[in-house]
Amino acid sequence: MAKDKKTSAPKEPGRIKQMWQVFQTTGKHDKQLTALVLLSLILPILAGVLVAVLLKGGIASMILWPITGILVGVLLAMIVLGRRAERTAYRQIAGQTGAVGAVIQNALRRGWQGTEMPVAVNPRTQEAIYRVVGRGGIVLITEGSESRMQRLRGDEERKVKRILPNVKVTHLTVGVEEGQVPLERLSRTLVKMPKTLKRAQVTQIQNRLMSLQQNGPMGIPKGIDPMRARAQRPR
Numbered sequence: 001m002a003k004d005k006k007t008s009a010p011k012e013p014g015r016i017k018q019m020w021q022v023f024q025t026t027g028k029h030d031k032q033l034t035a036l037v038l039l040s041l042i043l044p045i046l047a048g049v050l051v052a053v054l055l056k057g058g059i060a061s062m063i064l065w066p067i068t069g070i071l072v073g074v075l076l077a078m079i080v081l082g083r084r085a086e087r088t089a090y091r092q093i094a095g096q097t098g099a100v101g102a103v104i105q106n107a108l109r110r111g112w113q114g115t116e117m118p119v120a121v122n123p124r125t126q127e128a129i130y131r132v133v134g135r136g137g138i139v140l141i142t143e144g145s146e147s148r149m150q151r152l153r154g155d156e157e158r159k160v161k162r163i164l165p166n167v168k169v170t171h172l173t174v175g176v177e178e179g180q181v182p183l184e185r186l187s188r189t190l191v192k193m194p195k196t197l198k199r200a201q202v203t204q205i206q207n208r209l210m211s212l213q214q215n216g217p218m219g220i221p222k223g224i225d226p227m228r229a230r231a232q233r234p235r
Contacts, residue, residue, distance in 0.1 A: 019081065026085040029092070033084050040080045044073035090184040099183055100130050100143040100174050107187045111135055111199055113206045118143070120152045129153055131160075133206045136193030137168035141186070146173045163208060168196050 027033045048069020052062045086107070093099045101116035108114060114132030119140075121128045127144025129152055140156055142149045157169050170193065173180045181189050197205070 019078070022085050023081060026081070026088045029088045030084050033081070036080050036084065037077050040076040041073040044076060045069040048072070087184045094174075094176070094183040097126050097128070097143075100128070100141055100186070103183060103186050104130060104132060104141075108132065108134075108190070109187050110191050111202055112187075112190050113202060120156050122149060122152060129156055131156070131209065132190065133202055133209065134190060134193070135195040135197050135199070135202065136190060137170060137196045138164070138205065138209070139170045139172055139190060139193070142171065142173040146175075146180075160209065164205060167205060 023033070023037070045066065046069070048065040048067070051069075052065035055061050055065070090099070090103065090107075093102060098116070101118065104114045105116035112132050112134035114130060118128035119131045122144065125144060125148065127142075127149055129149060130141040130143065132139050132141065138160055140153055140160075142153060153171060157171075160167070160169055172186070172189065174183050174186060176182060
């Protein structure tokens, strides 16, 4: 009993240690990370020192402006690290089954709604179609070959139009070929779409569309957790 009491679960790493781990992991795949993080940290500090010297505001100014530069630099470095880490993580899972679901589950922004489960799946190839709803309307996102999924995508659009004939439906294909959307830019692409719906309409439309998905396709993984994805080992 005494041993059991002394034995405790391992503590989770602190915030600084977590950031260092993210920096190390991301740096293995992003050779520009170190330079970008250092620049985002150092430039605001230098700017703060320069402003303090030029203003000649006495001791208070010489202390305040460099401290402000340090705080701004740390914030910018954290933002750069977070974005580069997310970009690297999604690049590692790009092309894998369920990668689009990972973005929908973890990275949808500004009022866009969807689920990590696809609305249609090619049973032979496991390529899938996902659906999201936002201010830009309804978007069907193809994960896989656009030509092979054309029929399934058309069927899904007809289902949507049957219950929501006046809502705009847009098609996107995730991939690296011309005209396709890279996985790491999917969320930003959705945000930049022209707004055709009000915020209240987005939730109403999503609720109506969920009725189409009650008996949705199975046999495909839910969204991959990009922060736990590992790069494939070179052969």
